[in-house]
Amino acid sequence: KNEVEQSPQNLTAQEGEFITINCSYSVGISALHWLQQHPGGGIVSLFMLSSGKKKHGRLIATINIQEKHSSLHITASHPRDSAVYICAGGAQKLVFGQGTRLTINP
Amino acid sequence: DTGVSQDPRHKITKRGQNVTFRCDPISEHNRLYWYRQTLGQGPEFLTYFQNEAQLEKSRLLSDRFSAERPKGSFSTLEIQRTEQGDSAMYLCASSLGAKQFFGPGTRLTVL
Numbered sequence: 775k776n777e778v779e780q781s782p783q784n785l786t787a788q789e790g791e792f793i794t795i796n797c798s799y800s801v802g803i804s805a806l807h808w809l810q811q812h813p814g815g816g817i818v819s820l821f822m823l824s825s826g827k828k829k830h831g832r833l834i835a836t837i838n839i840q841e842k843h844s845s846l847h848i849t850a851s852h853p854r855d856s857a858v859y860i861c862a863g864g865a866q867k868l869v870f871g872q873g874t875r876l877t878i879n880p
Numbered sequence: 881d882t883g884v885s886q887d888p889r890h891k892i893t894k895r896g897q898n899v900t901f902r903c904d905p906i907s908e909h910n911r912l913y914w915y916r917q918t919l920g921q922g923p924e925f926l927t928y929f930q931n932e933a934q935l936e937k938s939r940l941l942s943d944r945f946s947a948e949r950p951k952g953s954f955s956t957l958e959i960q961r962t963e964q965g966d967s968a969m970y971l972c973a974s975s976l977g978a979k980q981f982f983g984p985g986t987r988l989t990v991l
Binding site (some may be wrong): 780804805807809814815816817818819822860862865866867868869870871872873 | 882911913915917920921922923924925927935936969971973978979980981982984987989
């Protein structure tokens with residue numbers, strides 16, 4: 775069993791839908807990261823959080839430390855949001871989930 | 881562009897050959913990380929440096945793998961006697977605090 779588990783592995787939705795990607799972790803971590811990876815490999819850090827909730831534009835990330843669970847939400851989804859979303863735990867060495875492939879159809 | 885560069889972007893080699901990859905981090909970042917990502921999977925930690933000191937190595941990093949960061953700036957990752965199982969994307973990241981900035985990766989194909 776991976777230390778960081780994401781669900782779903784694949785998600786297809788229509789433009790405008792509200793998207794939720796979940797991440798559960800089994801190890802104690804000091805920070806939880808949400809990352810976005812586009813085809814070709816480039817990874818961009820979206821959020822780093824250790825408690826509560828963060829918002830950036832249409833993206834919202836939440837974390838529940840007691841339940842070892844985090845969610846990434848996308849409001850008013852758009853085809854340009856199509857990418858792989860990865861959660862990762864840790865401060866220095868990151869432990870990654872397997873990623874969620876999101877496809878938003880117009 | 882995050883400011884982290886990697887070279888080459890793609891490398892095709894024959895089994896048994898040695899390969900070396902380079903990572904140039906953001907200049908003021910003191911930490912540098914190497915990860916490996918195989919198709920359809922999330923990245924896996926290989927090793928990381930704080931300045932020139934290699935602080936941790938994964939058990940994934942066999943004796944055929946070596947990484948250096950001689951002056952605390954750029955880093956190299958060498959794979960000796962490559963095997964087909966080494967085919968993957970090799971990602972470098974750098975940080976000053978907890979947020980890591982990733983390079984574009986080097987895609988290695990071992991034939």
